[in-house]
Amino acid sequence: MTTIPRRKTSFHICKCGYPTSNLTSWTKQHPRRRFQACQFYEQDTDSRGCDFFKWVDIEMTEWQKDVTNSLMADVNMQKIELRMLKMELADVKGEKGCLELENQALKHQLTVMKKHGLMLPAFYCILVFVVVVVILFRYF
Ligand SMILES: [Zn+2]
Numbered sequence: 001m002t003t004i005p006r007r008k009t010s011f012h013i014c015k016c017g018y019p020t021s022n023l024t025s026w027t028k029q030h031p032r033r034r035f036q037a038c039q040f041y042e043q044d045t046d047s048r049g050c051d052f053f054k055w056v057d058i059e060m061t062e063w064q065k066d067v068t069n070s071l072m073a074d075v076n077m078q079k080i081e082l083r084m085l086k087m088e089l090a091d092v093k094g095e096k097g098c099l100e101l102e103n104q105a106l107k108h109q110l111t112v113m114k115k116h117g118l119m120l121p122a123f124y125c126i127l128v129f130v131v132v133v134v135i136l137f138r139y140f
Pocket of ligand 1: 014015017018038039040049050052
């Protein structure tokens with residue numbers, strides 16, 4: 001095994017002959033604790049390649065782990081809240097788009113009514129007035 005210095009941290013060449021990966025553990029037992037492992041290490045499948053594994057950070061005290069886990073729980077809650085707010089925002093944007101379309105349709109309808117529609121009720125009012133006046137003069 002060869003150790004090669006890299007900036008602040010160093011990395012190793014594992015038994016597979018490749019440089020090790022720098023990873024971070026987010027388990028409750030080792031929250032935010034960095035480690036190096038064979039680059040064929042996969043957390044999801046628990047496949048460990050050549051089994052090379054080395055902690056980079058020293059282990060936290062129980063109190064530090066509790067605080068870190070608590071803060072991570074808060075971060076996760078905020079991520080969920082953010083996701084919900086983004087969905088709510090998308091709904092509001094969709095609703096805004098519908099209202100803008102409805103607003104345009106109403107403006108167009110108002111323009112048409114101003115051009116033609118409003119003249120018709122005025123015409124009917126005058127016609128009724130004339131009929132009433134004619135009836136009044138005829139019978140009284
Ligand atoms: Zn390896």
